Amino acid sequence: MTTPIRVGLLGCGIVGAATARILLEHADELARRAGSPIELTRVAVRDVTKPRAVALPAGTLTTDAHALVTDPAIDIVVEVIGGIEPARALLIAAARNKKHIVTANKELLATLGKEVLGAAETAGVDLLFEASVAGGIPIIRPMKESLAGDRVQRVLGIVNGTTNYILTRMSETGETFAEALGEAGALGYTELDPSADVEGYDAASKLAILASIAFNARVVAGDVQREGITQISVTDMQAAHELGYEIKLLAVAEQEGGRISARVHPAMVPKTHPLASVRDVFNAVFVEGEHAGELMFLGRGAGGDPTASAVVGDIVEVARNMLTGARSVGCTCYHSDASIRPPGEVRMRYYVVLSVLDQPGVLAAVAGVFARHTISISSVRQEGFGDEATLLLITHSGSEGRHAEIFCELEALPSVKAVTSKMRVIGTAEG
Numbered sequence: 001m002t003t004p005i006r007v008g009l010l011g012c013g014i015v016g017a018a019t020a021r022i023l024l025e026h027a028d029e030l031a032r033r034a035g036s037p038i039e040l041t042r043v044a045v046r047d048v049t050k051p052r053a054v055a056l057p058a059g060t061l062t063t064d065a066h067a068l069v070t071d072p073a074i075d076i077v078v079e080v081i082g083g084i085e086p087a088r089a090l091l092i093a094a095a096r097n098k099k100h101i102v103t104a105n106k107e108l109l110a111t112l113g114k115e116v117l118g119a120a121e122t123a124g125v126d127l128l129f130e131a132s133v134a135g136g137i138p139i140i141r142p143m144k145e146s147l148a149g150d151r152v153q154r155v156l157g158i159v160n161g162t163t164n165y166i167l168t169r170m171s172e173t174g175e176t177f178a179e180a181l182g183e184a185g186a187l188g189y190t191e192l193d194p195s196a197d198v199e200g201y202d203a204a205s206k207l208a209i210l211a212s213i214a215f216n217a218r219v220v221a222g223d224v225q226r227e228g229i230t231q232i233s234v235t236d237m238q239a240a241h242e243l244g245y246e247i248k249l250l251a252v253a254e255q256e257g258g259r260i261s262a263r264v265h266p267a268m269v270p271k272t273h274p275l276a277s278v279r280d281v282f283n284a285v286f287v288e289g290e291h292a293g294e295l296m297f298l299g300r301g302a303g304g305d306p307t308a309s310a311v312v313g314d315i316v317e318v319a320r321n322m323l324t325g326a327r328s329v330g331c332t333c334y335h336s337d338a339s340i341r342p343p344g345e346v347r348m349r350y351y352v353v354l355s356v357l358d359q360p361g362v363l364a365a366v367a368g369v370f371a372r373h374t375i376s377i378s379s380v381r382q383e384g385f386g387d388e389a390t391l392l393l394i395t396h397s398g399s400e401g402r403h404a405e406i407f408c409e410l411e412a413l414p415s416v417k418a419v420t421s422k423m424r425v426i427g428t429a430e431g
């Protein structure tokens with residue numbers, strides 16, 4: 001075996017500690033796989049007195065992250081601090097100092113990926129980020145490498161475990177959103193401020209990375225149309241079940257006519273679709289390739305160990321490259337900045353619930369609004385009577401813009417009291 005490959009770890013929290021543990025406990029096996037020992041040399045944190053979930057070799061901890069990324073003895077810098085700064089500045093400095101980089105930082109890559117990947121490219125170093133999307137699920141490498149001969153047409157993902165847990169509880173126990181959110185919090189699945197999860201920001205960052213790789217064009221988090229799950233009611237869940245659907249927070253990216261659409265929103269998914277059966281904190285990414293057809297990647301999308309598995313896999317790849325003088329696939333955004341389809345043009349099916357007056361002519365008035373906007377109704381059902389009369393409809397595919405106009409006009413109909421619910425429908429034969 002050759003001289004050790006030296007790793008400097010930035011951060012020793014949930015992911016960092018699990019990464020350090022795997023590197024230390026599986027050192028022999030990893031050395032055989034990489035072709036050289038991999039040595040954890042330095043670990044930078046904010047507070048060296050904090051208890052750690054791993055027994056680090058004496059003298060490895062430091063608060064001087066800048067010294068770590070410029071240390072001539074370090075070959076690979078692993079960033080598991082998170083957020084934009086100081087992670088961005090540290091990674092740029094690491095690249096300029098010819099360190100290969102492994103990061104789990106979705107937020108940084110989804111906003112400033114161009115700058116960070118560009119710095120790695122200029123310096124001629126690897127920058128790998130398998131852990132940044134869907135934790136322990138291998139999805140970046142399969143899309144970049146295994147599907148390099150295919151054309152990805154669409155990616156549908158359940159990429160946030162917290163929201164999938166909440167929706168699973170609501171679906172299986174009849175709990176409200178607030179009750180299920182409380183349970184997720186008690187189990188440690190939520191951040192102090194849960195909005196990044198429940199409002200879809202976390203999923204939007206991950207989708208930006210997935211879409212960039214799928215379509216070889218740079219999609220940033222700000223390009224992703226986003227809607228969270230806070231408005232989903234027990235009634236929506238019940239209606240979805242009665243109609244044969246599950247409600248999921250989906251991250252959807254597709255390309256048509258050279259333009260990309262990327263969006264995160266709740267959607268009704270038919271129970272027969274593989275994504276409908278993804279429960280609890282599990283994540284899944286469903287990829288539709290022109291030639292490979294439908295593929296699904298399923299697993300644990302978060303947590304120290306699953307995420308560290310992806311981080312260490314990247315470290316081993318970099319180590320192998322160093323020994324053979326090879327480089328990993330770098331930035332794959334050949335088309336530079338993406339052409340994003342305006343959200344109003346995206347075609348979609350909708351499930352709509354209307355609270356209506358129980359009187360003759362209501363159905364005709366409602367159908368007339370859809371007809372004027374040339375969107376046809378696939379199914380309609382009336383429930384209740386008197387003050388409780390409700391119409392449940394599912395539309396055929398039509399643009400988001402036309403659907404929005406329809407919802408406005410329905411609200412203005414004298415016979416419609418309110419549009420009480422509307423949700424996109426995805427995964428049917430129509431789209």
Ligand SMILES: NC(=O)c1ccc[n+]([C@@H]2O[C@H](COP(=O)([O-])OP(=O)(O)OC[C@H]3O[C@@H](n4cnc5c(N)ncnc54)[C@H](OP(=O)(O)O)[C@@H]3O)[C@@H](O)[C@H]2O)c1
Nearest residue numbers: 011012013014015045046047080081082104105302303307
């Ligand atoms: N947790 C997951 O399940 C998961 C899954 C996929 C991806 N990720 C990504 O992995 C990254 C790390 O997440 P995490 O959950 O492990 O975070 P975490 O538990 O909050 O750990 C962050 C670590 O970074 C250190 N740190 C923060 N600021 C620093 C600075 N200025 N200089 C040096 N060290 C600093 C902290 O030091 P102290 O310990 O001294 O405070 C801590 O050890 C994030 O990008 C996250 O998005 C996490």
